[in-house]
Amino acid sequence: xxxNKKEIEEIESELKNTENNEILSQDSEKIIKIYEKKLSxxxxxxxxxxxxxxxxxxxxxxxxxxRVFSKTNDLLLNFINIYEDFIRAENSLSKDKINTDGIQAVxxxxxxxxxxxxxxxxxxxGEIFDPQIHEAVSMVxxxxxxxxxxxxxxxxxxxxxxxxxxxSKVIVSKK
Amino acid sequence: xxxxxxxIDLGTSNSAASVMxxxxxxLIPAAEGTTVAGKAFPSVVAFSKDGELLVGEPARRQAVTNxxxxxxxxxxxMGEDFLYxxxxxxxxxxxISAFILQKIKRDAEAFTGDTINKAVITVPAYFNDxxxxxxxxAGTIAGLEVVRIINEPTAAxxxxxxxxxxxxxxxxxxxxxGGTLDVTIMEMGGxxxxxxxxxxxxxxxxxxxxxxxxxxxxxxxxxKEGIDLSNDSTAVxxxxxxxxxxxxxxxxxxxxxxxxxxxxxxxxxxxxxxxKITRAKLxxxxxxxxxxxxxxxxxxxxxxxxxTSDITKIVLIGGPTRMPIVKKFVSDTVGKEAxxxxxxxxxxxxxxxxxxxxxxxxxxSDIVLLDVTPLTLGxxxxxxxxxxIIERNTTIPTSKDKTFTTAxxxxxxxxxNVVQGERPMVADNVSLGSFNLTDIPPAPRGVPxxxxxxxxxxxxILNVTAxxxxxxKDAKITIQSTTKMSDxxxxxxxxxxxxxxxxxxxxxxxxxxxNEAESFIYTTEKLVNxxxxxxxxxEKGIQITDSIKELKDSLSQDSEQIKQKLEALKTIVNEVxxxxxxxxxxxxxxQQSSDSNQQQSSDSNQQQSSDSNQQQSSDSNQQQSSDSNQQQSDPNSxxxxxxxxx
Numbered sequence: 010x011x012x013n014k015k016e017i018e019e020i021e022s023e024l025k026n027t028e029n030n031e032i033l034s035q036d037s038e039k040i041i042k043i044y045e046k047k048l049s050x051x052x053x054x055x056x057x058x059x060x061x062x063x064x065x066x067x068x069x070x071x072x073x074x075x076r077v078f079s080k081t082n083d084l085l086l087n088f089i090n091i092y093e094d095f096i097r098a099e100n101s102l103s104k105d106k107i108n109t110d111g112i113q114a115v116x117x118x119x120x121x122x123x124x125x126x127x128x129x130x131x132x133x134x135g136e137i138f139d140p141q142i143h144e145a146v147s148m149v150x151x152x153x154x155x156x157x158x159x160x161x162x163x164x165x166x167x168x169x170x171x172x173x174x175x176x177s178k179v180i181v182s183k184k
Numbered sequence: 185x186x187x188x189x190x191x192i193d194l195g196t197s198n199s200a201a202s203v204m205x206x207x208x209x210x211l212i213p214a215a216e217g218t219t220v221a222g223k224a225f226p227s228v229v230a231f232s233k234d235g236e237l238l239v240g241e242p243a244r245r246q247a248v249t250n251x252x253x254x255x256x257x258x259x260x261x262m263g264e265d266f267l268y269x270x271x272x273x274x275x276x277x278x279x280i281s282a283f284i285l286q287k288i289k290r291d292a293e294a295f296t297g298d299t300i301n302k303a304v305i306t307v308p309a310y311f312n313d314x315x316x317x318x319x320x321x322a323g324t325i326a327g328l329e330v331v332r333i334i335n336e337p338t339a340a341x342x343x344x345x346x347x348x349x350x351x352x353x354x355x356x357x358x359x360x361x362g363g364t365l366d367v368t369i370m371e372m373g374g375x376x377x378x379x380x381x382x383x384x385x386x387x388x389x390x391x392x393x394x395x396x397x398x399x400x401x402x403x404x405x406x407x408k409e410g411i412d413l414s415n416d417s418t419a420v421x422x423x424x425x426x427x428x429x430x431x432x433x434x435x436x437x438x439x440x441x442x443x444x445x446x447x448x449x450x451x452x453x454x455x456x457x458x459x460k461i462t463r464a465k466l467x468x469x470x471x472x473x474x475x476x477x478x479x480x481x482x483x484x485x486x487x488x489x490x491x492t493s494d495i496t497k498i499v500l501i502g503g504p505t506r507m508p509i510v511k512k513f514v515s516d517t518v519g520k521e522a523x524x525x526x527x528x529x530x531x532x533x534x535x536x537x538x539x540x541x542x543x544x545x546x547x548x549s550d551i552v553l554l555d556v557t558p559l560t561l562g563x564x565x566x567x568x569x570x571x572x573i574i575e576r577n578t579t580i581p582t583s584k585d586k587t588f589t590t591a592x593x594x595x596x597x598x599x600x601n602v603v604q605g606e607r608p609m610v611a612d613n614v615s616l617g618s619f620n621l622t623d624i625p626p627a628p629r630g631v632p633x634x635x636x637x638x639x640x641x642x643x644x645i646l647n648v649t650a651x652x653x654x655x656x657k658d659a660k661i662t663i664q665s666t667t668k669m670s671d672x673x674x675x676x677x678x679x680x681x682x683x684x685x686x687x688x689x690x691x692x693x694x695x696x697x698x699n700e701a702e703s704f705i706y707t708t709e710k711l712v713n714x715x716x717x718x719x720x721x722x723e724k725g726i727q728i729t730d731s732i733k734e735l736k737d738s739l740s741q742d743s744e745q746i747k748q749k750l751e752a753l754k755t756i757v758n759e760v761x762x763x764x765x766x767x768x769x770x771x772x773x774x775q776q777s778s779d780s781n782q783q784q785s786s787d788s789n790q791q792q793s794s795d796s797n798q799q800q801s802s803d804s805n806q807q808q809s810s811d812s813n814q815q816q817s818d819p820n821s822x823x824x825x826x827x828x829x830x
Binding site for chain 2: 064065068075094097098100101104105127138140141143144145146147148156157161163164170171173176178180181183
């Protein structure tokens with residue numbers, strides 16, 4: 010940048026000298042050249058400013074979408090905790106032979122909301138353990154199952170599109 | 185565009201990387217997404233039973249199922265002659281760290297869209313030469329040229345912008361991580377950070393605090409309901425999440441609830457866990473752990489021979505330092521408020537990125553930031569005495585030499601044993617390697633002159649050379665320390681690492697195409713069943729539904745099959761949508777791309793600044809070297825050097 014500034018200063022002083030010498034008409038070609046240089050400097054500056062602006066714009070877009078995604082996921086994770094409490098409530102009330110039709114309808118609405126946001130629960134029990142989506146909390150010996158089969162789901166996992174909202178916490182079998 | 189250099193915080197428990205974007209450091213998110221450690225990821229490496237390499241979150245998640253093939257805290261073994269055995273194959277700690285660095289390289293490339301070949305990596309201030317060299321080797325194995333290794337507390341101070349201060353200052357860096365505590369006292373003046381002392385506790389960290397809260401919640405429930413939840417893994421998992429949330433909330437509010445309905449069931453029905461935790465209670469629970477940090481601060485001050493009143497700045501690093509009680513403890517102990525404005529979990533990675541930015545020329549700084557050698561380097565002389573050549577806290581890069589002689593008549597060879605440490609006897613220091621210098625012409629003792637030169641580059645990496653002044657013959661010396669690896673060894677490990685990268689790439693491609701297919705099915709189903717339900721002709725609708733079914737069936741097959749079916753579905757959907765939009769207004773006029781201009785101009789921008797930077801630093805290097813040369817007239821001719829060469 011400072012190099013450009015110096016160059017412009019040199020050109021300007023040269024131009025001034027030229028004027029002072031009153032040989033303007035003879036040196037018109039020289040003047041054109043000087044202005045061409047000046048123009049090319051400004052052009053470069055403009056291109057650089059445009060490039061900076063485009064970069065900023067692109068980066069801002071990415072940052073905004075990342076922030077929205079992260080905030081939405083935080084909110085949905087909190088919502089999922091409450092949704093799971095409803096499921097627990099429904100299970101508990103059913104055991105006590107209490108009518109849970111209303112709660113079931115609420116749960117269904119909640120599940121629709123999750124589905125609309127492309128959030129799916131991760132399959133766990135009976136599946137083979139996959140560290141990409143499951144987190145093992147402990148192991149149990151079980152000769153009747155294939156090694157690495159999930160025997161119990163300690164906490165449910167969810168995926169949001171490609172991203173893992175939270176992995177399932179599971180207990181895994183070993184022979 | 186000028187080449188991007190990333191900054192890496194290669195941590196014991198978690199690692200993170202950062203890159204300069206728009207003049208400020210930005211954390212590079214781990215590909216697997218945000219975790220409990222934020223955008224950082226656990227420094228865990230594992231090989232699954234099928235020999236698949238896992239790094240970060242997936243490695244941590246499978247640790248209990250595969251403890252023998254899972255490595256945690258490889259950083260503690262860096263620089264040691266140690267081998268890990270995974271799935272029958274042996275790995276050096278450098279290789280394990282290289283797997284972590286390779287993942288960072290991949291994540292950084294995905295994030296920036298550029299190829300990343302260079303990095304600045306941070307290490308603890310107390311790391312010796314072997315450990316630094318091992319860290320550099322790990323970078324090389326991972327395909328990263330390590331342009332600088334800097335101390336973690338120096339990086340954190342950079343992140344807080346302390347290098348911009350014109351005043352000389354003494355900084356106390358309190359690094360309280362998940363499982364370790366490091367206290368460093370540094371002196372900063374004239375753009376140079378000098379380590380005055382370090383101390384810490386390798387078995388103290390935030391994990392102890394989380395456990396204290398969990399134990400309290402379980403205990404409260406036992407008192408109220410008479411039920412012990414500690415053996416109920418589902419309940420414990422829920423309590424752990426609740427306790428973590430409460431801990432975070434209590435940094436901003438004075439009181440919160442851990443509210444977990446239907447946590448247990450007994451004959452009287454469902455039981456709900458509801459425990460109120462106040463900030464005072466939390467402080468009470470974690471205070472014993474916080475108080476254990478006091479001795480480390482005192483030891484650091486004692487070693488630096490200063491008192492708390494000499495400290496001018498406090499820098500906090502690590503997640504637990506976000507807690508008000510920890511902040512208060514440090515400021516009460518030292519008698520000053522800590523610096524604020526940078527997330528303590530991101531400070532080290534940010535500082536590494538700032539340093540990387542200075543080297544790349546993205547960051548203009550009047551200050552030429554120099555680091556210092558953490559420990560004294562010397563050689564063994566007669567009687568097992570350590571003769572210092574480069575004193576600790578010497579600004580690097582530097583070069584110093586001393587002249588030695590023989591101890592016996594007609595001695596034709598000497599052994600040079602390079603040692604590092606502060607103790608006067610060789611046996612109490614760490615030996616970095618030893619070498620022989622041979623073919624010295626026979627002469628009476630004390631006559632031959634052997635010049636030993638120590639060179640430390642900007643990364644703190646040491647090279648030793650020796651010269652027999654009598655014959656004028658140059659003897660080139662290569663340090664063969666126990667952990668330094670030969671170029672061939674590194675090359676082989678690079679190839680191994682690249683093989684894994686290739687496998688990973690294929691696997692990623694297959695996962696990507698599956699994800700793309702699933703996502704396209706989802707959007708298409710939504711399009712057909714909701715958004716464009718009444719606008720699609722029936723026969724096209726059937727065609728799309730059939731095609732979706734085919735794609736769904738292909739999801740369990742290989743990626744080539746999925747790709748074909750996905751393309752087929754895309755073609756049909758495109759046909760339908762094109763038809764629908766046929767009468768819509770034409771797209772806006774051609775957009776001129778200025779990409780090429782952009783690239784050109786930023787190229788020249790960065791080139792220019794990087795040039796000026798280089799000049800600055802090499803100027804200062806020269807000054808340094810000539811200074812040090814002048815100091816070398818202190819002769820030690822009475823000493824015998826047991827020394828080296830090859």
